């Protein structure tokens with residue numbers, strides 16, 4: 001089992017698709033079992049609700065029967081006991097009830113109504129809580145599982161896909177199996193009881209009501225799929241439109257700088273025009289089907305009342321029984337209505353859960369080896385031994401081949417090479433974002449795969465090529481480097497990173513909110529925040545992937561100074577795009593298409609007059625030193 005999946009009911013075995021209904025239910029069930037008290041209570045309260053529901057209708061029938069025979073001049077005699085009244089009401093044998101029973105009957109009914117309301121509260125609250133808890137547990141487990149997956153997974157999975165499975169797929173799936181299906185089962189039970197009670201009153205009336213139900217079902221089966229298809233098309237188009245607007249307005253600068261507004265408007269118009277016709281199409285069909293869905297109940301009710309009136313007038317049915325049948329008819333009709341789109345709901349829920357469990361079945365290729373140990377005291381010797389690597393998405397194409405080098409503790413080495421040479425990839429391997437295809441990476445002589453991944457990463461500080469900040473305040477972003485850091489430590493880190501001045505100038509200082517991904521900061525400022533974060537983490541080994549975007553010379557000076565301070569006393573791997581950054585490193589490693597082509601100090605490499613010297617000449621002009 002993936003040792004980093006700590007929380008929740010994450011199944012152990014990797015399961016291959018297809019996910020059958022039983023397979024999905026088997027995996028969903030433990031989440032409900034974890035809530036077993038609430039789960040059982042749901043059944044108890046729904047059962048009580050059904051019982052009180054049916055009992056109320058039977059009580060109504062008893063009361064109406066007594067009133068009816070009383071008005072007709074019958075129902076004489078003394079009062080009966082409560083037990084007698086209740087049992088005879090359930091048995092639907094009210095012929096012996098008397099006018100003296102009436103206050104008791106009303107009293108019983110009043111008490112049941114009060115009980116009914118409190119049961120109603122729990123009946124709807126407990127399942128709702130059950131569903132919220134299951135959704136919560138599943139989301140938490142999936143989030144924890146996902147955040148431990150390797151980068152291969154994130155390279156091939158769109159982030160929108162992740163959010164949609166985490167948010168809507170989970171809630172839809174849980175809703176369908178926790179609520180919709182349960183409700184249907186209970187409706188079915190109510191239906192059966194209702195049929196039994198109704199046939200005891202009048203078989204022809206029961207048949208009539210049931211056939212109205214069948215008509216409703218046929219109508220829905222005929223039109224619902226078409227309505228759903230059209231409404232799905234509308235939803236899909238809406239998704240396209242909102243995606244388009246998001247992307248375009250997210251990149252408004254590009255749009256405006258290329259002055260493509262007219263073209264963009266045309267594209268947008270085409271999409272919303274399309275959406276308009278789809279909506280009209282949907283409205284046309286739903287108006288048409290509305291004729292049937294409204295007229296069937298209307299005609300049905302008329303027929304039920306007509307036939308009922310006929311039976312009453314011909315003495316075959318009492319008025320009380322007709323009223324009883326009338327009140328009962330919803331219990332017969334509801335299941336038909338629910339059944340018609342149950343299949344669809346279950347399919348949607350199953351689809352969602354399948355996608356969720358698919359993610360649960362993703363296994364990280366980066367995991368602790370059996371017997372992995374935490375990194376203890378790190379001296380900081382870093383060594384790559386014959387490391388080759390290729391991304392699975394480009395199988396066979398080696399991004400790094402037979403890379404070997406060693407950096408002594410506290411020393412610094414810089415990667416130099418053209419864009420795409422594999423510099424970022426090489427340092428990613430050190431943090432085990434990926435594992436080498438062959439060869440090994442060693443820290444203080446031990447293969448890094450022998451260390452626990454988390455503790456390995458705790459000892460490596462990374463300042464990435466694109467300084468990644470999260471929305472929130474500057475303080476929160478720096479604290480990310482060490483969550484338990486004190487405020488004065490954060491301020492010290494800011495000073496060390498040359499970020500104090502610009503942060504102090506901001507109106508709210510370290511409490512300034514820097515917007516999504518830190519958009520409110522300049523490139524150089526973002527980098528210095530990222531450097532401050534690394535200062536706070538204070539790792540033995542440091543990886544610095546220099547930003548590609550050029551900084552102005554003042555910013556560069558500040559960043560450079562902060563970097564030099566950060567390097568002191570740490571083993572450092574720097575990726576340099578500006579050679580001025582690496583004038584003082586101990587060793588320069590020149591990468592070309594994933595191969596190490598030159599290695600040595602600045603002076604040595606200049607003297608060698610090879611690739612590095614050519615790079616250098618390109619950036620500084622021949623003959624000048626760095």
Ligand SMILES: Nc1ncnc2c1ncn2[C@@H]1O[C@H](COP(=O)(O)OP(=O)(O)OP(=O)(O)O)[C@@H](O)[C@H]1O
Nearest residue numbers: 155391393394399418419420421422423424425426
């Ligand atoms: N996640 C990925 N999946 C597949 N291929 C990748 C991935 N990341 C990088 N590559 C490929 O690997 C090669 C090396 O990329 P890398 O990012 O290591 O280059 P780099 O030397 O850091 O370049 P730059 O100077 O532009 O940052 C490139 O050809 C790139 O297309």
Ligand SMILES: [Mg+2]
Nearest residue numbers: 423424425465
């Ligand atoms: Mg890079």
